[in-house]
Amino acid sequence: MAANVIPTCESDVADAVADALRGSVKLAITGGGSKTGFGRTVDARALPMAGLAGIVDYDPAELVLTVKPGTLLAEVEALVAASGQMLAFEPFDHGPIYGASSGQATIGGVMAAGVSGSQRISASAARDHLLGFRAVSGRGEIFAAGAKVVKNVTGYDLPKLAVGSWGRLFAMTELTIKVLPRPRENATRMLIGLDEERAVAAMARAMGSQAEVAAAAYIPASLHNGESATLLRIQGFGPSVAARCAMLGPLLADFGTVRIPDAGAADARWTDLHTLASLGTEGMLWRIHVPPSRACEVLTPPRREQSRFLLDWAGGLIWLVSDEEPAALRTAVAEAGGHAALVRGSEDHRANVPAFHPPAPGVAALEERVRRAFDPAGVFETGRF
Amino acid sequence: MSLTMPEPDQATLSRRAEIVAALRAIVPGEGVIADEESLRPYESDGLTAYRQPPMVVVLPETTEQVSRILAWCHANKVKVVPRGAGTSLSGGALPLADAVLLGLGKFKRVLEIDYHDRLAIVQPGVTNLAITRAVEERGFYYAPDPSSQIACSIGGNVAENSGGVHCLKYGLTTNNVLGCEIVMMDGEVLRIGGRHLDPGGLDLLGVIVGSEGLLGVVTEVTVRILPKPQTARALLIGFPDVESAGQCVADTIAEGIIPAGMEMMDRPAIHAAEAFVNVGYPLDVEALLIVELDGPEAECSHLLGEVEAVARRNGAVSIRTSRSEEERLAFWAGRKAAFPAVGRLAPDYYCMDGTIPRRRLPEVLEQMAALSEKYGLGVANVFHAGDGNLHPLILYDANKPGELHRAEEFGNDILRLCVAVGGVLTGEHGVGVEKRDLMPVMFTDTDLKQQQRVKCAFDPELLLNPGKVFPQLHRCAELGRMHVHHGQVPFPDLPRF
Numbered sequence: 110m111a112a113n114v115i116p117t118c119e120s121d122v123a124d125a126v127a128d129a130l131r132g133s134v135k136l137a138i139t140g141g142g143s144k145t146g147f148g149r150t151v152d153a154r155a156l157p158m159a160g161l162a163g164i165v166d167y168d169p170a171e172l173v174l175t176v177k178p179g180t181l182l183a184e185v186e187a188l189v190a191a192s193g194q195m196l197a198f199e200p201f202d203h204g205p206i207y208g209a210s211s212g213q214a215t216i217g218g219v220m221a222a223g224v225s226g227s228q229r230i231s232a233s234a235a236r237d238h239l240l241g242f243r244a245v246s247g248r249g250e251i252f253a254a255g256a257k258v259v260k261n262v263t264g265y266d267l268p269k270l271a272v273g274s275w276g277r278l279f280a281m282t283e284l285t286i287k288v289l290p291r292p293r294e295n296a297t298r299m300l301i302g303l304d305e306e307r308a309v310a311a312m313a314r315a316m317g318s319q320a321e322v323a324a325a326a327y328i329p330a331s332l333h334n335g336e337s338a339t340l341l342r343i344q345g346f347g348p349s350v351a352a353r354c355a356m357l358g359p360l361l362a363d364f365g366t367v368r369i370p371d372a373g374a375a376d377a378r379w380t381d382l383h384t385l386a387s388l389g390t391e392g393m394l395w396r397i398h399v400p401p402s403r404a405c406e407v408l409t410p411p412r413r414e415q416s417r418f419l420l421d422w423a424g425g426l427i428w429l430v431s432d433e434e435p436a437a438l439r440t441a442v443a444e445a446g447g448h449a450a451l452v453r454g455s456e457d458h459r460a461n462v463p464a465f466h467p468p469a470p471g472v473a474a475l476e477e478r479v480r481r482a483f484d485p486a487g488v489f490e491t492g493r494f
Numbered sequence: 495m496s497l498t499m500p501e502p503d504q505a506t507l508s509r510r511a512e513i514v515a516a517l518r519a520i521v522p523g524e525g526v527i528a529d530e531e532s533l534r535p536y537e538s539d540g541l542t543a544y545r546q547p548p549m550v551v552v553l554p555e556t557t558e559q560v561s562r563i564l565a566w567c568h569a570n571k572v573k574v575v576p577r578g579a580g581t582s583l584s585g586g587a588l589p590l591a592d593a594v595l596l597g598l599g600k601f602k603r604v605l606e607i608d609y610h611d612r613l614a615i616v617q618p619g620v621t622n623l624a625i626t627r628a629v630e631e632r633g634f635y636y637a638p639d640p641s642s643q644i645a646c647s648i649g650g651n652v653a654e655n656s657g658g659v660h661c662l663k664y665g666l667t668t669n670n671v672l673g674c675e676i677v678m679m680d681g682e683v684l685r686i687g688g689r690h691l692d693p694g695g696l697d698l699l700g701v702i703v704g705s706e707g708l709l710g711v712v713t714e715v716t717v718r719i720l721p722k723p724q725t726a727r728a729l730l731i732g733f734p735d736v737e738s739a740g741q742c743v744a745d746t747i748a749e750g751i752i753p754a755g756m757e758m759m760d761r762p763a764i765h766a767a768e769a770f771v772n773v774g775y776p777l778d779v780e781a782l783l784i785v786e787l788d789g790p791e792a793e794c795s796h797l798l799g800e801v802e803a804v805a806r807r808n809g810a811v812s813i814r815t816s817r818s819e820e821e822r823l824a825f826w827a828g829r830k831a832a833f834p835a836v837g838r839l840a841p842d843y844y845c846m847d848g849t850i851p852r853r854r855l856p857e858v859l860e861q862m863a864a865l866s867e868k869y870g871l872g873v874a875n876v877f878h879a880g881d882g883n884l885h886p887l888i889l890y891d892a893n894k895p896g897e898l899h900r901a902e903e904f905g906n907d908i909l910r911l912c913v914a915v916g917g918v919l920t921g922e923h924g925v926g927v928e929k930r931d932l933m934p935v936m937f938t939d940t941d942l943k944q945q946q947r948v949k950c951a952f953d954p955e956l957l958l959n960p961g962k963v964f965p966q967l968h969r970c971a972e973l974g975r976m977h978v979h980h981g982q983v984p985f986p987d988l989p990r991f
Contacts (some may be wrong), residue, residue, distance in 0.1 A: 166601065172746040192749055200704075223692065234692055237669045240825055253937070254946045258849045259662070260881040260921040262655045262704050263936055264963070265945045266668060269700020273693065290750035310884040313610045316718050317634075319724045347748075350791030357789075381642070400689035425512040425611075425691050446693030471684045476696045478951035483944070485974065 115159040119243065119251055125156055126280070126488060127249040136364055136489045138177065138276035140218030140317045146207040146453055147261035147266065148275075148464040149412035156176040158217050161282055169194055172259055173185045175285045178217025185216050192250035198235045200227030201383035202295075203224060205469040207453060208390040217281055217417040223273030227324035227342070227382050230316070230422040237286045239268040244279035247484025257285045258374070270479065277490065292323075297375035298357050305413070305420070306405050308339045311364040313401060314339050320353040322438070327420035339364075340378060379421075388417050388430045393454045394435040395438065397427040399447030406445040412438075435462045466494055496929055497544055500961045506572060513572055517552045517584060517594065520562045520806035525600070527551040528617040538576070538593055540642070540929055541585040543898060545845070548575065553666035555600045557675060557683060557713040561952035564711065565681025567594060573957050574679070578618060578650025578705040579634075583845060584926030586654060595958075596711060598649050598700045604628045605714070611689055613672060615716045618649025619906035622656070625717060634719040637874045639665035640758040640922070641830065642973055648715050655704030657922035659755045660786075661879035666922065668703040675714035676702060679953040689716060693754035701948060706924050707959040709952040723788035726754060727798055728822045732807045732812035736760065740783035740855045742808040743879045746785070746801055753801070759857065759926050763836065763874040763887070767828035770835030775828050776803070783879065783962045784825055830877045833887065840872065840889035844901045848912030849921035861911055862886060871897070883921035884912065910935055925963045933965050942966075946975050 116122045131137045135153035139145075162179035168194040176185060177190035182200060187247035189195060200219040202211040214224075225234040241255025254267035271281060300311055305327065312325040324342040328450065343353045358367045370378075381387050388394065399407060408418065408427070416431035432440065435451065435458070442449040468476065484490070495805055506513075514528045516576055527533060528550050554560045567574050573593035580587050589595045601617035604624070608614070617819055622643040625636040626778045638676065639658035640646055640763040652674065657666045664670070674688030687699040702709055741759055746753065759767065759782045766989045774780060798815055804817075808869040816822035828835070836843050850858055859875065865872045872889040886908055890901040909919050910930065913936050919929045933942060942964060949956070950970035960967070 133505065160627075168851070168853070171853065172747065173622065173851075193748075205916055222652065223697075225692070229691065233665060233669050233851075236692070236697055240660065246944060250544050250944070254944070256918045256936075257847075258851060259884055260657065260666070260878070261918040262657075262666070262922055262924055263918045263920050264933065264942075265811065265948055266655065266704045267701065267948070269668070269697045269703075270948075272700075273695075273697050275504050278796050290747065290752060293750060313612075316722055317609060317612055319633075319721050321723075321789065323659075328870075343621055345789075346793060346798040349790055352790040352792035357780055391797045398690040398694065400608075400611045402608070417699055422691060446688055447690045450694060459588045468695050469685070471682055472695075472698070475684065475698060475951065479696060479698065479701075479948060482947035482951045 110240040115131040115157050115160040119245065120316050121253055121426055122156070122161070122245045122280050122282055126245050126247065129154060129488050130249055130486055135492045136488055138280050140215035140221070141181065141213035142206070143209065143214040144218060144222055145203055147283040149459050150456065151493045152493040153491040156280060158215065158280065162187060165283060165465050169288070172256055172288050173285060174288050175257060175283060176216055177283055178215060180216050182214040182216055182219050183212055189288050190291065193209055194265050194288045196238065196286065197228060197289040198238050199232070200224045200235060201226050205384040207385060210333065216284060220272055220284055221274060221276050221281065227326060227379060227421050230325065230425065231321070232289070236269050236272040239272050239284060240287050241285040242268055242271055242281045242283045243283040244271070246279045247486060247488045255285065275494065277480055277494065294347050295342065295344045295352045296350050296378070297370055298341045298343065298354055299370045300361060300365050301368060302336045303339050303364060305408055307364060308337065308420070309401060311339055311361055314343070314360065315357065316423050320356045320360065322415070324379070325423040326382050328387070329418065329425070330415065332419070338378065340375070342379065361392045366371050366447065375405070382421050385419065385428055388419065388428060392430040392432060393458055394437070394452045394464065395429040395431065395449050396452050397429055397442050397447055397449045399425060399427065399442065399445045399492035403426040403445035407441055407447070412488070428475065439466060499546070499590060499927070499965065502843055504589070505839040506592040507549070512637045513570070513594065514550050514551055516566050517550060517563065520566065521552055521554050521559050525553045525555065527553070532818050536580070536589060538596070539582040539587040539589070539722040541578070541583055541926065544588050544927060546589045546591060548595035549592055549597045551597055553597045553600050558679065560596070560713055561681045561683050563596060563810040564601060564677055564934060566882045568680045568955065568957060571955065571957065573960055576711050577961050578647035578653065579616065579621065579645050579859055582865065582926060583847070583922065584655060584920065584928040586924050586926040586939055588927050591593070594903050598647065601649070601713065608685040608689070609709070610635070611741060612719050613716055614650055614719050615714065617649050618652070618715060619821065622646050622648055622651055629719050630722065633722050635722045636670070636717055637720050638667050638670055638781070641833070648717065649712050652703050652715055653705065653707045654821070655882070659878060660756060661903050662756065662878070663752050663754050663791070668700065670705055670718050671699065671715060672718060674699060674712045674718040674729040676710040676712050678710050679955065679958050687716065695886040699812040706926060706950055706963050708963060709958070715761050723754070723862050724790045725794050726786055726788040727784040727794045728816045728820060728825045729798060729801055729805070730775070730814040730825045731783040731785065733781045733809045734779060734809060734811055736781045736859055737856045738784050738808045738810070739851060742783060742805050742810065742854070743852060746878070747806060748865055749800055751797055751800060753785050753789040753880060755784065757784045758853060758877040758879040759829065759832065760875040762872065763832055763876050764794055766874055767832050770838060771827045771831050773824045773827050779811060784829055829876065835873045836887045837948055839892040841893065844890065844905055844907050846884065846886045846888065847882065847920045847923040848917055849883045850912050850915050850917035852879070854915040858884070858911060858915060863910060865904055869900050871901055880922070881921070882917065914963050929961055932964050933963070943968065943973055951973070
């Protein structure tokens with residue numbers, strides 16, 4: 110297949126990989142391009158997946174959706190919503206984070222990047238929802254892994270490796286995803302004016318209660334009209350939502366009055382945790398994963414005052430915009446038992462700071478061996494990471 | 495037994511005394527078991543049809559000992575079979591005549607409980623139920639609940655990616671593990687994942703869980719713990735036919751309800767269970783559903799009504815709702831005793847574990863009945879109805895010549911049927927040795943070779959748990975080649991089984 114032809118089927122993708130192997134050319138697998146700002150800028154031949162788009166099979170009663178990778182995320186979400194279902198890991202579009210419009214993200218890109226939203230803390234991650242896939246390996250071979258049923262332990266769980274692989278192992282040509290019923294009702298409850306330590310404690314207590322909190326986030330005072338907001342999302346059937354919301358008042362009484370925000374305002378705040386609009390589109394943006402109890406160890410002075418941040422996952426996810434020296438930040442994050450990914454930065458930063466937190470040497474070597482197991486010649490190693 | 499295992503290596507067998515001595519130098523005293531009598535308890539796991547005494551058993555107590563054992567075995571090209579509590583139903587811990595059996599039974603400590611971050615750090619020999627016992631005083635529990643939870647270890651759960659009756663709502667082991675410490679075959683100790691959610695790089699933890707002891711030896715596990723739901727209530731619903739019961743399951747999910755548990759039993763299983771525990775199961779129905787709902791009281795009572803309405807629409811002939819915790823447990827008592835209950839119908843039974851798309855259930859049961867006729871062996875079905883995971887129990891008598899073989903063939907046909915309708919060979923028990931030779935039914939040669947290349951990334955000498963999961967041994971060097979000539983079998987001297 111010629112280099113400039115857009116693949117429209119699995120064998121086209123295999124041909125493109127074989128062609129690249131023959132010519133010792135590197136291939137950059139591309140979806141909607143919503144996350145091209147992540148990692149180094151690369152000069153590789155594009156392997157666009159946009160031509161492999163569409164729903165292959167969707168049976169709501171089986172909770173299973175099979176889809177081609179180039180299908181737009183928005184299209185997938187609309188399809189399942191029409192059957193009263195959802196992608197429970199709450200994937201979101203990275204376009205706005207890089208100052209672009211939303212609507213370009215594809216399901217393949219979302220899975221390859223392992224994008225999980227606020228609900229991840231209760232409903233599990235993208236990794237937990239990819240049941241199976243078909244792909245073309247770096248050897249140019251078409252293979253399948255996992256299955257099209259919700260419960261399966263046959264063979265190695267390669268779908269887990271696919272999620273978060275960022276196109277470095279293989280090009281997925283078909284994905285089978287677990288879908289779940291969409292909650293009938295959504296409610297948000299809010300505590301006002303807590304500092305970060307108190308907010309993390311309040312969220313931990315809520316998450317450890319029988320209120321079954323679906324999402325827990327914190328917006329600092331500087332980004333919320335001078336008074337911080339601690340948000341708790343409760344969802345499900347009406348009587349259950351009412352009962353669980355009622356639990357929160359007494360449960361969190363020593364943190365203040367549990368308020369009912371205006372529904373539109375609550376939705377806007379949850380949306381902001383995915384678009385990150387309140388953090389602005391300038392500056393180095395970090396995605397930091399830590400144990401929730403250690404979040405405040407990362408947010409010590411003067412970092413707390415000199416950066417902008419949002420907390421999601423009850424404190425386990427910190428979105429941080431900061432001009433701080435990357436190595437110092439990563440050291441602090443590692444000491445808190447977490448890792449930090451550079452999501453957005455200047456060309457200079459992107460060229461010099463690895464996007465992923467460097468793992469321990471033994472783990473790095475194992476990751477390298479696993480990558481070579483799928484892509485021995487490094488055809489997908491574009492130098493982006 | 496009809497199973498072929500890799501031919502024992504005579505050179506290794508002849509070095510047995512040296513190997514035992516080397517292990518004794520690492521693990522002193524009773525931690526090394528070498529006499530024939532004491533080896534016998536280790537000769538099989540929960541899949542008792544297959545037996546093989548190990549060459550030697552070693553029971554280390556520290557990660558450092560595990561590391562030194564594996565490093566020595568690696569340097570001396572000695573195979574190792576890891577073992578947890580030995581409850582595997584697929585022969586994952588079946589010993590090899592020329593391998594060291596590495597038991598993790600002495601890793602029994604709960605190391606840390608963190609209620610703020612809702613996790614527990616435990617050693618691999620801690621039983622599944624012991625995790626819940628350790629955290630229940632604060633109102634927490636560990637969600638995956640395989641039926642062997644009183645005995646099975648969390649290390650074994652990680653190896654097998656164990657499920658249970660509640661995994662439709664709460665996930666399998668893989669969805670509830672945050673991190674682990676793993677010792678690689680060469681003795682290197684790595685920490686994968688941690689106390690945070692989701693990895694910063696490749697999801698190695700995701701492929702370690704469910705790898706059936708072929709990739710490394712896990713010596714510490716970090717699991718998520720959950721607040722125990724306020725209440726749990728159950729419905730016991732009888733149907734005049736399997737189709738209606740299946741439709742009731744589909745309609746319940748279509749209503750947006752994901753029950754904590756949704757179990758189905760067919761007529762033979764209902765009758766066996768009722769005769770065994772006598773809890774009042776209806777005997778005039780073809781299918782029985784147990785639907786459990788958990789959460790706040792308000793949610794449970796609301797959803798009980800919804801599910802009851804769905805059941806009535808689908809022609810349920812009997813519906814009972816648990817009024818007390820005792821009654822809820824009574825509903826479950828029959829289901830939980832289904833295996834031993836069925837065990838009373840015949841001297842032996844063989845438990846299968848395929849998953850199917852639920853909509854294919856009626857035809858699968860129909861064809862299974864035809865197979866039962868063909869093989870002249872009875873079958874009873876219990877079924878994790880919510881996620882399509884079937885447990886057909888094949889009845890046979892191992893003392894009758896040929897019956898074990900017929901039972902195995904019957905089971906293989908059931909699993910082929912599961913794959914043919916779009917399902918899989920195993921939903922929660924693992925491949926082990928049991929389903930190993932059926933792997934090509936579900937996967938192409940290319941698929942399997944790709945999985946084996948992952949094995950090579952972890953254990954290039956193929957010393958860890960060989961003979962399990964993969965039907966053919968391929969040397970890693972062979973798999974590493976970019977081009978293999980079609981139709982030409984490389985290494986004709988290698989065992990194929």
